[in-house]
Amino acid sequence: MFAAQIVDSAIFTIGAALGVRNQTAKIANFITENKRPTLIFINKMNRERADFAKTLNSIKDNLPFKPVVVQLPIGAENDFKGIIDLLNQEAYINDASGRLSKSEIPAAMAAEVAEYRESLMELVAETDDDLIEKFLEEGELSDADLKEGLSKALKSAKLSPVLVGAANINLGTRLLLDSITELLPSPPDMPPRPGTNPKNEEIVERQPLLEEPFSALVFKTMADPYAGRLTIFRVISGVLGGDTFYNTNKDKIEKFSQLLIQEGKDNKPVDEVGPGMIAAVAKLKETATGDTLCSAEGPIIFDMPAALRPSVSYAVTAGKKDDEDKLFSSIGKMLEEDPTLQLTRESQTNETIIHGTGKIHLQITGEKIKRKFGVAMELSLPTVPYKETLHGKARVQYKHKKQSGGRGQYADNWLEISPLPRGGGYEFEDRIVGGVIPKQYIPAVDKGVQEAMAAGILAGFPVVDVKVSLVDGSFHNVDSSEMAFKIAGSMGFKKGAMEANPVLLEPILNLTITIPEENVGDVIGDLNSRRGKVMGMDSKDNGEIINAQVPMAEILEYGSELAAITGGLGRFTSEFSHYSEVPAQLSEKIITEARQ
DSSP states (O other), rough: OOOHOOOOOOEEETTTTTSSSHHHHHHHHHHHTTTTOEEEEETTTTTOOOOHHHHHHHHHHHSOOOOOEEEEESOGGGOOOOOEEEEEEEEEEETSSOOOOEEOOOOGGGHHHHHHHHHHHHHTOOOOOOHHHHHHEEEEEEEEHHHHHHHHHHHHOOOOOEEEEEEEETHHHHHHHHHHHHHHHGGGGSOOOEOOOOTOEEEEEEEESSOOOEEEEEEEEEETTEEEEEEEEEEESBBOOOOOOEETTTEEEEEEEEEEEETTEEEEESSSBOOEEEEEOOSSSSTTTOOOOOOOOOOOOOOOOOOOOOOOEEEEESSOOOOOOHHHHHHHHHHHHOOEEEEEETTTTTTTEEEEEHHHHHHHHHHHHHHHHHOOEEEEEOOOOOOOSSOOEEEEEEEEEESSSSSEEEEEEEEEEEEEOTTEEEEEEEOOOTTTOOOOGHHHHHHHHHHHHHHHHSSSOBSSSEEEEEEEEOOTTOOOOHHHHHHHHHHHHHHHHHOOOOEEEEEEEEEEEOGGGGGHHHHHHHHTTTTTTTEEEETTTTTEEEEEEEEEGTTTTHHHHHHHHHOOOOOOEEEEEEEEEHHHHHHHHHHHHOOO
């Protein structure tokens, strides 16, 4: 998402044998939302089962672009030997040395070339009123009008030119590079970028020109094992030199030691950077991904999209126990680098949970940590944090009495136990009158009850939403103690809770699921099978949105299962909603497994 805000244009490579892949469609939606010019390169035309027409149909059906063919392949699979340029009406054939050379368009393809060129002219003409008028009057467009019209339509994201080639044998790559130079916009060609003046909240714009005030957008933070924390930004306007800039989001002047241009693994120092350039600085204290950098004299804040909310969660541990400190230090650096990652601690299960946009996302994060910091990160399904509560009421007496030859132990208390509304927590009420239990022992009863609640009644899960009232009891002048009343409180609660109809609670999550329209029935059916409840539906340009509530235990691996149903085109986010009672038939199984 951040990349779609930073780039001037995009190039999508589509395999000629496999067609549009699921992840490609997701990324294409981000590019379309930001109206970025797009080229489409059908690659691997020399592979077995390569099919240009079938791949073109896959692009039309699955990507949110309006494709227009500007190149045709000559042959396919092992017979792929050249490319026809429809704009210039020229053919390029791979010669014996592996280089493309101009040639005549094969006579056998003349009709196909004429058909595609006619379609090219029609699609380009439709994007401009003057061109459509000329096309209707004259029946065609000149080469100059066609190229100029295509360039304008591409820059306004109305059309996406389709090119072909086979990169592994370098067939078509030079023509692709030429098209990038000729068709795609350079930074000065881009429209001004709107932002907000933080001093008066007025909308202001920055032209991508050298003479404009300096402004830039931070789109990535990297943990470099040698340079430390690297902040990477794209210059929107003006020139940055010197050793300071103003961070508008943090209202801070940040000082840096050196401007860097990244070249592979190396960082090359430079004196200044201008519009369109991507640069980095090391060891900034305040700046984070999404911040706007500018000159203090011309403050501006550019909007950046919120990071994708996590959809999957896994318990994370170090491959070796001795590496735990190193692992979590490394994850901390990854959190700075990737805003879609989150790390939390589940106090009930004592697990550290890492959250991400998918299992592959978390696995790639683990590979980065292994490569950069030399420590292994292991993932496992998190333990579901069940809880227990009570349905009924109970009044019980528990007398703790023990003699062992010396000073004994004695504590007697009467407890009234009742449920609270869901989310009510815990209440302890002291209703002792007449001093039947001395004041100094009453907190011990409370403490004993809380310890018993933490240990659980049915299966060792914490008891919640309960009120306990201490209503009566007795003590012994010699044998009573805080410890004795603590034990009496604990055992009394356990006894009473078993009489008050204890039940198991499970966490329920809110799911927001975005899917293609044709998968709605299958997804809803699957949610029903997971004891889910559909709360509503909305429509968007790129699919349907289902809002549902589903037990956490049913969706621990929902990401891969949703991908299987939707062909990888579905995505979802989740957040905790509430606790709800577990059905009796499932409760027995969970309790048995927990006790084992």
